[in-house]
Structures are given as structure tokens and as C-alpha cells.
Amino acid sequence: MAAISTTPKLSGRDVPEFQVFFSDLPSNDFNTLFQLLPPLLAPAAGSLEECLVAGEGSTATTRPYLAAGVPGTFYGRLFPGGSINVFTSTFSLHWLSQVPDEVSDSTSAAYNGGRVFVHRATEATAAAYKRQFQADLARFLQSRARELKRGGAMFLACLGRTSADPADQGGAGLLFGTHFQDPWGDLVREGVVEREKRDSFNIPVYAPSLQEFRDMVRAHGAFAIDRLELVKGGSPLVVDRPDDAAEVGRAMANSCKAVAGVLVDAHIGERRGAVLFERLERRAARHARELVEKVHFFHVVCSLSLAP
Template sequence: MGDNVVVSNMELEKLLSMKGGKGEGSYANNSQAQAIHAKSMHHLLKEALDEVQLQDPNIPFVVVDLGCSCGSNTINVVDVIVNHIIKRYEASGLEPPEFSAFFSDLPGNDFNTLFQLLPPSANYGVSMEECLAASNHRAYFAAGVPGSFYRRLFPARFIDVFHSTFSLHWLSQVPECVMDMKSSAYNKGRVCIHGASEITANAYRKQFREDLAGFLRSRSVELKRGGSMFLVCLGRTSVDPTDQGGAGLLFGTHFQDAWDDLVQEGLITSEKRDSFNIPVYAPSLQDVKEVVESDGSFAINKLEVFKGGSPLVVNKPGDDKEVGKALANTCRSVSGVLVEAHIGVKLSEELFLRVERRAASHGKELLEKLQFFHIVASLSFAL
């Protein structure tokens, strides 16, 4: 990728992914916080699974993780789902069915790294007997499904459980008016929604609502009657969409300042900075509630804000350099692919180096203030 590339919305779907591989800045090595946050919500996930109607044991039970990314978190959550459903079948005096698990994300996702984390007993071509005989007792057939979850991905009435965590805040595109210099919603001088004008924020909000509506329409066709969805995305507690909470602090402070550094040092133009925007929107409870109710296909079993905690996992909280590196790697793991596509690998390295330096000078403050809140939704078909 050269330094004169502007990532269009058409290209975004092909490019957007968490940082692949197993390097220092990879998602696989910088998603410990997501693992901690997800584990803290397992009791809510199990409540949602208790609402799933058990089918004929002769019919495979199908689980999907939407926005799976490329680390072990998605494998861990599928384990939780499968094991909980097995226990429900056994408690009902039924022989558990075979299980299929589909891991889905955009085409740019590093499925190779993900599949390397799957033990042999979770792959195609392994019998149920072999699965049960395996030392880790993993018992499902795994497959990858590339594509946007804002469109159809599966046959009708095919899925028993849809699960998605930390993905629905990623939009299908940056709102076009936000990138239009002639528009009143043009996000001049900024690379994310946090701290933007109300008009800009409302454009992001509209895009989120359209995307979530498309997501619900697709799932309403694919989900079996009696199935369930458990959805988690970054959220906010403020009614003001320009205040994006933890997501805003992640991308709207030191990350934003690092882009400004590149402009001030003459490494990129201000126009180059302004043509980059993070396609992330942290919704409020009301945002989600209104879209679900407007769609009408699903009943809300649970909808709440859940405090997830800090996205930074450090061994020495008093070590500001470690905090700075943790923030830079967190930013890189989720936005590095887009940054590299926009300004090239060399300037991307310069950008994240400045993120690290700036964050290190505010280490204590970051650990205290950088807290994520999540919107948790458990949905099933409306009666």
C-alpha cells in the first residue's frame, strides 16, 4: 500500500480486519482485555442460551460467531456455547446432537491464524466418536464463512445460535457526507467521531442504525424458530453521540494527536489526515432499542449497559512505558490494517510510535479513565 491511497468505502469491506498474525501488534496478542470482558458476561450468555429451543438430537445444532477475528477468544466462546447446550440436552434426558460452528468475519480476516488455533477435533472430517475421545473433548465441526454480517451469510432457518461480541460498533462504511469536503457533516481535522460536531455525529448514528437494521433483517431469515442471538458491542452511557466514552478515548485522544503530529511535522498533509476516519460508532441503549423495535422481528429478552473495564492489560500498572506500549498495540491491533492502507507501512510505524510516546506520558490517567462500556442484547423471535 502506498502513501497516496485513500481507502474508499467500497474497499473498506475488503480491507477491514483486526491485525493478523502473531506479532507484537497482532489482535491475537492484544485481545486479552476482550477475553476478560467476555468472560465476565458468560452468565448473561448462558441466560440467553437457556432460551434456545432444543431441537431433534438427530439434527445438528448450529452455532455462529459473527465478527470472530483471529484469536482464541472466538474458540473459547464457542466452547462455552457448545458445552452449555450439551448440558441442557443431558439434563433433559436426551443424547446431545452433533454440533457445527461457523466462524465468520470479513474476507480480510486472518482465518489461517484462527484455524491454526483449532485442535484437530474441531475440524471437518473428524467423527463424533473421535471428538468425544479427544483429550480436550471438543465436539464440533468447524468452518469459516467470509462476508459482511450486514448481509445474508447463511441459508434460511439454518442457525440455532448467533453470537457476536465487540463487532457491531464497526460500521459497514464511513458515512459519505463525513468524507465530503462540501458537506456540513465533513469531519475536518478529526479521524473519529469523538469530539466531532453534532451533525457529524448524527451521520455516524444514522449509518449505525441502517447497518443494524440490515443485520437484523439478515438474521431474521437465517435464524431457526426457537433460536437466539447474543450480541455485545462497544456502547456509551452518554446521550450525546459526540461523547463516545471509552471508544472515544481510545481513538479521540492520543491516536488523534499522533495524526496531528504527522501533519505538523510535514510527514502527511492535513487533507490526508482528514480523508481518514475510523468507522466506529458506540451506540446508546436507546439507539439499539429503537432499531430492534422498528424492525419488529425480534423480542428483547435483555438489553443493558455492562461495564467491561479497561482495554489495557499491563503487568506493571506503575510503568508508564508499558502502559504507552499497551495502548499503542491496542490501537494498532484494531486499526493498523486501515492505517497502513491509508498512509503506508513506514508512516504507520511513525504514527503508532507517537501514540506510544504520548500515551506513556499519561499512563496513570489512562489506566484510571479508559474504561469500556458494552451494550448487551439478548434477542429471540417476537411472538
Template sequence: MAPQGEDVIVPDRKLEMILSMKGGNGKGSYANNSQAQAKHARSMLHLLKETLDNVQLKPASEVPFTVADLGCSCGNNTLYIVDVIIKHMIERYEYSGYVPPEFSAFFSDLPSNDFNTLFQLLPPIAKGSMEECLATDNHRSYFVAGVPGSFYRRLFPTRSIDFFHSAFSLHWLSQVPESVQDKRSPAYNKGRVFIHNANEQTANAYKSQFQRDLAAFLKARSQEMKRGGSMFLVCLGRTSPDPTDQGGPGILFGTHFQDSWNDLVLEVIMIHSSSFFVYIPSLSFKWFADNPFRRSCRIHGLITSEKRDTFNIPVYASSLQDFREVVEANGTFRINKLEIFKGGSPLVVSQPDDATEVGRALANSCRSVAGVLVDAHIGDQLSEELFSRVEHRGSSHAKELLEQLQFYHIVASLSFE
């Protein structure tokens, strides 16, 4: 039997010190499992460019035009988007008859982010004039800096940023709400590792945490953004008014991922009159519970139910109303556009009929975004076991996963005047 999870939990560490997408270039890394995010981002480029057209040009300024990507992670997606932003702004300057300024880009994420992998992907900066930079392939035309820290606090000097971009990040909460992990609270998320299908008190705790976090995010950006600047934000959204129905994220984290945690809790039974163990898949435990011989048995798990219950995915897919309430309460940003955008499936597979590939895609998708948190909570060995079960369950439900697992995104275009 594998070591118990209690021996490996990382104690008393704030979420922001361990949360990150899976780094490196391995099979479960974010860099190798963010094709869906790339596809979704490209489908929204027209909305990004509309937001860039709202940025006021400052031809007389001697300071560079500064872009900040918040929640940059560690793959090529952030570099692609920054290239799009800067090239579009150069075109705007030239169309208006102005000489383009110098450009700088800040890539920001939590200190635990794999900045090394990100910076290794950066092309070298081009030399010479702006025209020469644009004519040079595989070079960048902007200066770069990394900024570690939580975007729920200040990151940049006052009035220093022209354009903020953040995609697929704001649904991550600054913390799991304390009441969700408090056994004495009605919001205690017993038996679950995600908000999906949780009780109303749990859902309200997640919603309140999301709105507090978004309010803090907007307050910080209102101090850092230059007058006439704009912001383009994309985060997971939902179409249901019910926060316990998390849609695509609910299917991703609240079904096969959830069941795999339950597998670790309910692993085997031992019949007292015998000396052997019997593996019982979790789907068979109802049968086991309904049989009279259960009193002669003892259930053994790889982790305790409490260990499962103290793990919660700190993600909230917001409704448009949840989001709008916070922006309007902040009062410093004009809403140019706020809508729900259908992003599609997070699973990118070359052979949809191959159930094994679908299962592997599900496991890697979960691992790439939540693997670091799982590792910290139950250790590498049990984490490997958990995601192996996610893969197996995904393969067993491949067809319905491809049909049902769809993400929606909230797209917000905001201007600061």
C-alpha cells in the same frame, strides 16, 4: 523526510475488503492484544448462558445444532466462547433427558480476516461418541467451517442457525458515512479522525449509519435463524446521550491517537532567514501560532491535513436508545435483555506504575484494531511512525489513561420465535 502519504493510499477499495483486526502473531497483532476482550467476555458468561437457556431444544431433529460466531477475528477468544456455548447446550440436552445432537460451528468475518491464524489454533476434533469427546482434553466436539463475508448481508441458508453470537464487532460500521468525508457537507469531519467531540452533523451521520447497519444485520439474521433460536450480541456502548461523547472509545481514538495524526501533519517549521529545521511538538504549535515571527516560517508535515481528514475510524459506540429503536423497528426478535455493562479498561498491563508499558499497551491496542486501516491509508512506514507517537504520548499520560480509559458494552439477548 518520509514519503508523502498520497503515494500509498489504497484507492477505490471498499472498507470490507481491507478491514480486519491485525493478523499474525506479532507484537501488534490482535491475537496478542485481545486479553482485555477475553476478560470482558468472561465477565459476561452468565448473561451468555442465560441467553442459551432461551434456545428451544429440538431432540427429534436429525440436523446438527449450529452455532455462528460473527466477527470471529483470529484469536483464541472465539474458540473459548464457542466451547462454552456447546458445552452448555450439551448439559441442557442431557439434563432434559435427551441425547445431544452433533454440533457445528461457523466462524465468520470479513474476507480480509486472518482465518489461517484462527484455524491453526483449532484443536483436533475428537473421535468417537459425544461422551468420549467430552472426556478428551484438548480436543473439540464440533465440526468447523469458515464463512467469509459481511454480517450486514446474508451469510447462511434460510432457517439454518440455532444460535448467533457476536462480541465486540457490531460497533464497526459497514463504511465511513459518505457525508463525513465530503468537503461540501456540514458533516465533513475536518481536523479529526474519529467522531469524538465532532460536530452534531457528523455525529448524526455516524448514528444514522450505525442504525442502518444494525437494521440490515437483524434483517439477515431473521431469515437465517431457526424458529426458537436466540442471539447474544455485545458491542461498544456509551452512557452519555450525546453521540459526540464516545466515552472509552473516544479516549482511545479521539485523544492521543488523534494528536499523533496531528503530529504527522505539523511536523517541523523552517525559518526562512535560516537554513535549518526545528522540531516543534504539536503541543507547542499554539505558542508558535501566537508569535509574530510565524510569518517568516513554513510548516512542513509528513502528511497533508487533507490526508488526515480523509481517514476516519468507522466505529460508533451506541446508546441503549439507539440500539433499542432498531430492534423494535425490526419487530422479529423478542428482547430478553438489553443493558449497558461496564467492561473495564482495554489496557492490560502487568505493571501499572510502568509508564512505558502503559504507552506500549495503548499503541498496541490501537494498532491491533485499526492498524490495517492506517497501513492502507498512509503506508507501513508512516504507520510505524504514527503508532510510535501514540506510544510516546500514552507513556506521558499513563496515570490518567489507566484511570479514565474505561469501556462500556451494550449487551443484547434476543430470541426469534
């Protein structure tokens, strides 16, 4: 934003005002979001140009933009046509709009019984997840193509994978598949959670390959790919002492809980959810070295603009 604001100055034009829209599902607590935003640095005159100038070199945390919240799923329309200059979406597009229906249908070939994620699932299950991702991304691109101004840009980042096999979800698979799935089996064997309850739970996340993402954008046709890369990120297990198994176990449990805790609690209740994550922490501690070495995420990162 600071870089954008300097361009008009060089050409003698006024600095534009910035309006930022934060979008999330209606269940999101927008009040908490707005309370976390830095204060708007605005001099008495109240112009954002003065705000930007006043903020240069300042050590105070301020924001040189106006903010608003827009409730709704980004897999549908959110804004008037041709009204947005820049879209950004970071670490969200791997979340599916829903678990594919056939994955939870015990009569379907894609039924994912015994598992809670697509990682290492059957070919039919992986194909169902892939179709859901493709349908969701198509809706996302269609909506943004209507809303983006000509000359605007879109910057996206989501989980990705290196394998061509949809059932190999890489680091996400190790996190949500192998090590998150095993504690569910523990609770089923102990009678804490019913087998049917476990089998009806699936995490609606899908990490696409770079080629899958490229193919979808090209097939949609509304956007030109300016840049598209698969970037290796860090480990989601943030620990000070990677040789401390207990700390790695806690980090693993906290990472999974941060991502899927709300889904787990809604499915089996907070009490049993707490037991599940306790089991996860214990199991993760026993596999601490493997987790530190192998759990790394890859990200699909791209910039798009409207096709000519």
C-alpha cells in the same frame, strides 16, 4: 455447548451434533483461524456424542464440534433461511460497514476535517455516524431474522456508551479520539503526512447508547428483547505496572495498533504508520495516569429471539 449437550441425556434423547460457522470478510485469513482451532476429539466411532463424553473431565484442549468458514459481511445474508439455531456476535457490531460518505466530503456540514474519529466531533458529524450505525444494524437484524430458526436465539455484545450524546464515545473516544488523534496532528505539522491525507482518514466505529440499541431493535420488529444491559468492562490497557508510564504508553500504542493498524497502514503506508504509533506511544506515556484512570469500555450486551 456442554450444558446444551446434557439436556437431551436427561430426557433420554441422543446428544445432537454441533456445527459451528465462523464468519468474516473474504479478506480474512481463514487458514490461520482453522490452524488455531483445537483438534477435534473424535473416538474411532466418530460420533460427537462420544466426543463430548470423552472430553468430560479431560485436561486436553479439544473441540466437540465441527467447524466451517463463511466469507462475507454480516450486514448481509450469509445462510439459508431458517437454518441457524444460535447466533453470536462479540465486539463486532460497533464496526460500521463504511465511514459515512458525508464525513469525508469537504463540502458537507458533516465533514470531519481535523479529526479521525466521531468523538468530540460536530453535531452533524455525530448524526452521520449514528445514521450509518442505524442502517447497518437494521441490515444485520433483517438478515439474521431470515436465517434464524423459530425457537433460536441471538447473543450480541458490542461497544457501548453511557452518554446520550453520540459525539461522546466514552472510553472508545479517549482511546481513538483524543490520544490517537493528537499524533496525526504532529505528523501534519511536521510535514510527514499531508493535511488532506489526515482529514480523509476516519475510524468506522460507533459505540451506541443502550437506548439507541433498544430503539433500533424495537423499530425493526422481528426480534423480542430477552435481556439488554450496559456492562462496564475492563481497561484495554493491559499492564503489569500501571505506575510505569512507559509500559502504559506501549500498551496504548499496541491497543490502537491492534484495532486500527491495518487501516492506518493502508491509508498512509507502513513506514509512516510506524512513525504515527511511535508518536502515540510517547504521548500516551505523558498521560499515563489519566489513561489508567479513565480509559474503560462499556459494552451493550443482549439476547434476542424471534418475535411471536
